[in-house]
Amino acid sequence: MTDVFKTFFNYVGIFYIIYMVGYASFLFLSVAVGSSMLYKLKRQNKLKNELSGEYYVPVSIIVPAYNEEVTIEASIHSLLALEYKLYEIIVVDDGSSDNTSKAVCDAFNMHIVNRPIQRKVYCRQEEEIYETYEYKVPITLIKKKNGGKADALNMGINAAKYPYFICMDADSVLQYDSLTKIVNPVLEEGNVIAVGGAVRPCNGAEIKDGRVISYRMPNKILPCMQVLEYDRSFLAARILFDKFNGSIIISGAFGLFKKSVVVDAGGYDVNTMGEDMELVVKLHVFCREHDIPYRIRYATDAICWTQAPEKLSDLCKQRRRWHIGLFQSMLEHRKMFMNFKYGLVGSISYLYFLIYELLSPYIEIFGIFTILLAFAVDLINVPFMILFFFIYVMYSAILSLTAFFSRIHTIDLKLAVTDVIKAVGLCVLEVSCLRFILAWTRSSAIIGYKNKKHSWGEIERKRIEFK
Amino acid sequence: MKVESIIYIYGAVCVSMIVFNIIYNILLKQNESSLKKRCEKIGKQVDIQLNAIKDSGKIQEKHLSYMQHRLRRINNLIAFEKVLKDAINNGKEKEVNKYISQIQPVILYLAMLYSHRENMQAGYFTYFLANYAAKKQMPIDSLQDILLSYVKKDNLYCRINALSALYNIGNTEHIITAIRAQDDGVIYINEKILTEGMLSFTGNHNELITTLWKNLNSFSEHTKLAVLNYIRFKTGSYKEEMLSIMLDETAEKEVRLSAIRYFGKYYYEPALKYILNFVSNNEPSKWEYATVAVAALEKYSGDDVIKALKKAIHSPNWYIRYQAAQSLDAQHLNYNALFDIINGSDRYAREMLTYRLESRKLQKAGCGKQ
Numbered sequence: 001m002t003d004v005f006k007t008f009f010n011y012v013g014i015f016y017i018i019y020m021v022g023y024a025s026f027l028f029l030s031v032a033v034g035s036s037m038l039y040k041l042k043r044q045n046k047l048k049n050e051l052s053g054e055y056y057v058p059v060s061i062i063v064p065a066y067n068e069e070v071t072i073e074a075s076i077h078s079l080l081a082l083e084y085k086l087y088e089i090i091v092v093d094d095g096s097s098d099n100t101s102k103a104v105c106d107a108f109n110m111h112i113v114n115r116p117i118q119r120k121v122y123c124r125q126e127e128e129i130y131e132t133y134e135y136k137v138p139i140t141l142i143k144k145k146n147g148g149k150a151d152a153l154n155m156g157i158n159a160a161k162y163p164y165f166i167c168m169d170a171d172s173v174l175q176y177d178s179l180t181k182i183v184n185p186v187l188e189e190g191n192v193i194a195v196g197g198a199v200r201p202c203n204g205a206e207i208k209d210g211r212v213i214s215y216r217m218p219n220k221i222l223p224c225m226q227v228l229e230y231d232r233s234f235l236a237a238r239i240l241f242d243k244f245n246g247s248i249i250i251s252g253a254f255g256l257f258k259k260s261v262v263v264d265a266g267g268y269d270v271n272t273m274g275e276d277m278e279l280v281v282k283l284h285v286f287c288r289e290h291d292i293p294y295r296i297r298y299a300t301d302a303i304c305w306t307q308a309p310e311k312l313s314d315l316c317k318q319r320r321r322w323h324i325g326l327f328q329s330m331l332e333h334r335k336m337f338m339n340f341k342y343g344l345v346g347s348i349s350y351l352y353f354l355i356y357e358l359l360s361p362y363i364e365i366f367g368i369f370t371i372l373l374a375f376a377v378d379l380i381n382v383p384f385m386i387l388f389f390f391i392y393v394m395y396s397a398i399l400s401l402t403a404f405f406s407r408i409h410t411i412d413l414k415l416a417v418t419d420v421i422k423a424v425g426l427c428v429l430e431v432s433c434l435r436f437i438l439a440w441t442r443s444s445a446i447i448g449y450k451n452k453k454h455s456w457g458e459i460e461r462k463r464i465e466f467k
Numbered sequence: 468m469k470v471e472s473i474i475y476i477y478g479a480v481c482v483s484m485i486v487f488n489i490i491y492n493i494l495l496k497q498n499e500s501s502l503k504k505r506c507e508k509i510g511k512q513v514d515i516q517l518n519a520i521k522d523s524g525k526i527q528e529k530h531l532s533y534m535q536h537r538l539r540r541i542n543n544l545i546a547f548e549k550v551l552k553d554a555i556n557n558g559k560e561k562e563v564n565k566y567i568s569q570i571q572p573v574i575l576y577l578a579m580l581y582s583h584r585e586n587m588q589a590g591y592f593t594y595f596l597a598n599y600a601a602k603k604q605m606p607i608d609s610l611q612d613i614l615l616s617y618v619k620k621d622n623l624y625c626r627i628n629a630l631s632a633l634y635n636i637g638n639t640e641h642i643i644t645a646i647r648a649q650d651d652g653v654i655y656i657n658e659k660i661l662t663e664g665m666l667s668f669t670g671n672h673n674e675l676i677t678t679l680w681k682n683l684n685s686f687s688e689h690t691k692l693a694v695l696n697y698i699r700f701k702t703g704s705y706k707e708e709m710l711s712i713m714l715d716e717t718a719e720k721e722v723r724l725s726a727i728r729y730f731g732k733y734y735y736e737p738a739l740k741y742i743l744n745f746v747s748n749n750e751p752s753k754w755e756y757a758t759v760a761v762a763a764l765e766k767y768s769g770d771d772v773i774k775a776l777k778k779a780i781h782s783p784n785w786y787i788r789y790q791a792a793q794s795l796d797a798q799h800l801n802y803n804a805l806f807d808i809i810n811g812s813d814r815y816a817r818e819m820l821t822y823r824l825e826s827r828k829l830q831k832a833g834c835g836k837q
Contacts, residue, residue, distance in 0.1 A: 017473070024477050031484070039491070046545070047591035049624040055660050113825045116818040118785040131826065133833025188623055190655045190689075391474045398481040405488050409495055 005377050012370050019363060023356055024395060031399045033243065034235035035406040041300060042410040053180045055187050058086040059256070060165040062156030064149050065091055068170040069098040073107040075170050080135055081210045084179035089139045090156045091170075095146030101128075104141050108132050115140075115159075121267025123147065123154035149252070150268035150275035157267055160259060167276070168304065169253045173202060175303040176210030182256045182302035189295055193261045194283060196247060196298045197254035198234055201227050202305035217419040218308070222315060224422060225430040226308040228400045234300075235403040237352070242298040246349040248284065248329075250296070252276035254304035261287070261294075272332070274325015281333045284345050301411075312437070319438050320445040326358055327446055361443035364436065389432075396431035397424075505546035509537065513550050517562045526569045534573045539580060541588050548595055567600055571610075574600045578613040586622035593617050593628030601632035611641045618648045626654055630664050637670030643678050650690045661693035662700070672701055680708065688719045695725040703733035710738050724759050731763030739767055746775045754784045761790040765797040773798060780808060780816040788815060792823035 044050060061079055065072055072091065079089050093101045104110060110130035117126060124147035132139050144155055153167055164186065168174065178197060186192045204218035204227075218224045241247045252275065265286040268275045280296060287294040309315040330353065336346040337354070355363075374380035404423055408415055415423075512533060516526040537543045554563050567574075574596070581592035596614070614636075617629035626649055633645050642665075649656055668675055679694050686694065695712075698705050706729075712718055713726035727745065730738045745753070745760035761779050764772050776798070779791035795805070802809070808820050 021473060028477075028480055028484075044587060047541070047587050048594040048628075049587050049590040049622070051624070051627070051660075055657070055663060057659070111829055113822060113829070114818060115822045115826075116815065131829055133826075133830045135833075187657045187660060188655075190657070388474065391478055395477055395481045398485050402484045402488055405492070409492055 002377070002379075005373075005379055009370070009374060009379055016367060019355075020392070026352065026356065027396070027399050030237060030240040031232070031235060031402050034239035035402055037239045038235070038300060038406045038410040045301075051184050051187055053083065053177070056085045056180070057164055057183055057186055058162035059084070059088075059179060059183065060156070060160035060162045060259075061087055061089050062153055062160065062165055062167050063089065063091045063170050064094060064152035064156065064167070065096065065100050065170040066094045066146075066149070066152070067096045067098045067100060069096070069100050069103050071171045072100055072103055075173065076104065076108065076139065078173040078207075078210060080137065081176060082174060082179050083176050083210075084183075086162075087137055087179060088161060089137060090159050091139070091141045092152040092156045092159075093141065093143045094148065094152040095144060101130075101141060101143045104139075105130055108139055109134055110139070110141050117142075117155075117158050120158050120263045121154045122270065123151050123158060123267075126155065129159075148270055148275075150270045150272065153275065154267045154270065157259060157262060163259055164256055165259050165262075166254070166256050167252060168255075169306060172199075172253050172304050172306040173207055174210060174254065175207075175212070175305065178210075178254070178302045178304060182254070182299050185295075185297040185299055186256070186258075189297070191293045192295045192297050193258045193287065194250055194280065194296045195256040195302070196238060196250035196296075197256070197302035197304050198238075198298075198300050199230065199251045199253045199304050199306050201230055201308035203227075203308050203310065205305060207305060212413070215413045216416065217422045220310050221426065221429070222312060222434075223308040223310055224426050225434050226315070228404050228423060228427045228430055229434075230308075231403040231407050232400045235406060238298045239300065241349055242296075244344045244348070245295055246343075246345045247296050247298055248281050248345060248349045248353065249277045250280050250298075251304075253306050254302070257283075261292075269332070272325060272328040273321050274327075274329050277325055278329040278332065281329050281336070284342065285333055285336065288342050288345075316438070316441040319441050323358075323361075323442040323445040326353065330354060330358055361439035361441075364439045365443055368436070393428055393432045396435075397427040400427040400430065502542070502546060502549075505543055506549050509543065509546050510550045510553070513547075513554065513566070516566055517554065517559055520562050520565050520569075524565070526566060531570060531573055534570060535576055538573065538577055541584075541591065544577075544592070544595060548599065551599055563599075564602065567602070571600075575610055575613075578610055582613055582616050586620060586625055589617060589620055590622050590625040590628060593625050593632055597628045597631035597635060601635040611636060611638060615641065615645055615648060618645045619651070621653060623654050623656065626656060627660060627664070630656075630661075631667070634664055634668045637668060639670055639674045639678055642668065642670075642675060643682060646679070646690060646694075647682070647685065650687050652687070655689075658689050658693035658696065661690060662696045665693070665697040666700060676702060676705070680705070688722065691719070692721050692725055695722060695729070699725065699729045699732055705729070706733060706735040706738070710735070710741070713738065714741060720755070724755060727756065727759045727763050731759070731766055734766050739772075742767070743771060743775050746779055751784075754787060757782070757784070758786045758790050761787055761794055765794040768798060773800070773804070777808065780819060781813050788819045792819040795820065796823045796827055 063072075063075060063079070068075070076089060076091065091104055093104070110132045113129055113131050115129045115131070117129070124145040126142050126144045128143040130141040130143075140159060142155055142159055144152065156167070157165060164183070166179070166182070182195050182197050185195045201218070201223055203220070203223035204216045206213040206215075217227060238247060238249070255276065257279075261283065262279065265279075265282050267279075269278045269282070272278045283294070283296065286292070309318055330350070336342045337350050339346045342350075371380065371385070401423060404427070407413075512530065516530050519526055534547075538547055551563055551567075577592065578596070581589050584592075593614070601610075601614075611633065614629050614633055618626050618633075620626060620629075630645055630649065633641055646661070649661075665675070665679075676698055680698070683691060683694060695709075698709075709726045709729040713723055713730070715723070718726075727742065730742060742760045742763055745756045746764065748757055757779070761776065764776055773795070776791050776795045779787050780795060782788050782791065795808075805820065808816050811817055
């Protein structure tokens with residue numbers, strides 16, 4: 001019996017070594033590339049190798065909202081403060097059960113209109129449409145039957161007047177120059193069909209007129225750890241994948257898309273929970289199958305501030321949604337896997353997301369069970385295990401810190417000493433504890449996901465302190 | 468390789484990453500303070516020269532060799548730009564302009580020097596030229612020749628800034644050469660940026676337009692489009708020429724659409740019947756021509772126009788209906804004239820026009836409040 005266990009543990013050991021070396025190498029490569037890109041951008045910025053803000057393309061900002069009564073007014077005010085020449089704001093109330101529409105109508109003096117909307121992509125019926133021209137850009141509010149976030153975004157696409165649209169969350173705040181920055185890749189290259197923005201937790205930051213007045217690490221532990229996690233994942237995966245046109249995620253919190261291509265590809269999939277990822281994967285598939293030259297870019301300097309969940313239950317809910325979305329998108333477009341017709345997106349990007357995102361919680365939990373089993377049969381080298389775990393924690397923590405400090409240094413944010421201490425301490429906690437809690441959450445996400453396909457991920461909202 | 472070795476290698480990597488971070492942070496802080504010192508040093512010298520200009524109208528001879536030596540380093544050039552910016556902000560624009568024109572030998576030397584530097588530094592130098600040194604009708608041809616070499620560089624920003632500097636200088640011949648040079652298919656410059664650039668030209672626009680028009684067919688489609696858009700924004704005296712493009716079935720679609728838009732901005736009676744032909748063409752593949760033509764009709768009046776617009780508002784194409792409602796609204800017709808649509812059986816046409824009328828009211832009210 002011991003021999004059977006030994007053989008089993010040997011194979012498991014080999015698998016985990018390959019898995020961890022692969023992950024460590026990827027993480028190292030992506031953080032190194034991401035970090036050097038940020039420093040290059042800083043130098044580019046210093047040497048004025050950038051487009052001045054005077055060039056623009058007209059943009060429609062779509063704000064899908066569901067029960068956003070508390071935050072919607074501040075969000076729209078933040079959008080009105082953007083420094084950009086030509087844009088419109090479209091708020092789509094997806095059948096909220098609270099007073100989201102009323103809050104918008106009251107705050108912005110909206111008037112009901114009989115506006116015909118062309119159904120370029122599928123979405124549920126509109127109920128009422130309001131408009132106002134009293135502000136620097138037109139605001140449209142569309143009240144529609146509940147159909148989920150993807151459905152609301154599709155309605156926004158149908159109503160958008162301009163050739164490019166931005167999707168964002170109702171509880172997010174765009175930095176004052178974010179539109180200029182996210183549009184720049186479109187002006188720099190002729191075939192850009194989508195651009196992802198950088199999403200950062202706003203917990204702890206004071207924002208005035210879309211500008212960061214002061215930046216502190218959040219007071220609560222959970223959002224603090226998410227700050228580090230966001231930096232690592234944005235800096236790592238997004239920038240590296242951007243290098244070979246392999247980004248398959250543009251966060252739903254802030255992304256720019258060319259409307260005509262999205263419409264031709266069929267718009268957002270209303271049957272998935274991860275509509276943001278699904279759309280990007282769909283765009284890759286569509287363009288490659290139709291031989292359309294295209295680029296999907298990532299703009300590291302186009303910043304959107306979002307509220308990170310402050311409660312563990314909310315965070316788990318959010319991650320469960322993301323994991324289901326990932327699962328659905330990967331399942332839907334499984335034909336891409338190792339299919340050379342789809343280039344490096346089908347091989348590197350798909351493979352990475354399959355192994356290190358979709359399957360990782362199962363692999364990690366399997367690893368923990370294996371350790372427990374090894375304990376039970378007394379076949380574990382405890383000092384080595386502790387050393388290995390220690391190295392893993394240190395390595396991940398240092399890469400998180402590298403990503404975090406690269407971001408802080410390159411955008412000239414000043415941190416207090418206590419924030420640095422907080423970051424150092426919590427990055428260890430994040431990789432050694434939070435990661436495993438979230439792995440457990442994500443691993444159970446797929447159970448019963450089919451019942452949740454139209455639901456909005458509701459987390460407790462706080463009023464955004466937008467001054 | 469033993470597992471331990473892998474672990475130690477990755478451990479070493481971790482340590483090197485953190486060392487890199489610390490060193491970079493220190494360098495960044497040093498850079499900030501050294502920029503301050505550089506600004507102070509160069510600022511003192513420039514101040515002396517600005518005062519000399521105030522007193523005698525001339526800078527000191529030795530200053531040229533001092534600057535020539537200093538500005539070879541990119542960090543000093545950055546500091547110099549900051550000094551000039553501060554001087555302008557402090558109300559010394561006149562003196563700065565005189566100063567710049569007197570250090571032209573230095574600028575010429577730097578232009579040669581930076582044209583051989585890496586792209587990012589070359590890009591910065593062209594930014595500096597475009598914003599400070601390249602002024603209207605600058606008499607040095609050699610600088611313009613060097614700028615043309617920057618336009619050919621493999622860096623988007625370098626090209627845009629060099630073009631911008633040339634627009635500031637305002638020499639038509641060099642602009643034509645530069646526009647042709649950027650049209651080499653190596654780096655794409657968006658037509659909006661090209662058009663905006665041409666609009667910022669400080670020389671004689673009529674002369675530029677005439678020369679561009681002569682060379683139009685030698686440009687690629689997107690540069691052609693930028694030129695046509697520039698002409699549309701600048702002058703209404705190219706009606707005949709635009710008409711010929713509009714009617715040229717061999718011309719590219721976007722180019723022809725741009726020509727139709729021209730007649731939406733400038734009224735031209737002979738173009739009307741052709742615009743109406745575009746509107747009445749029901750071929751589905753020609754919907755873009757019909758849409759732009761319907762929008763152009765906003766500028767025209769008469770029974771034929773109203774009849775065509777009323778027909779267009781019943782089009783199965785949403786975009787044509789939308790534009791037709793806009794153009795009909797622009798005709799300022801009374802309720803009776805629009806009665807057949809507002810009370811007609813075509814729900815789509817009715818909704819579109821009603822919405823247009825409502826939205827105009829709101830826009831008017833909004834303009835009043837803003």
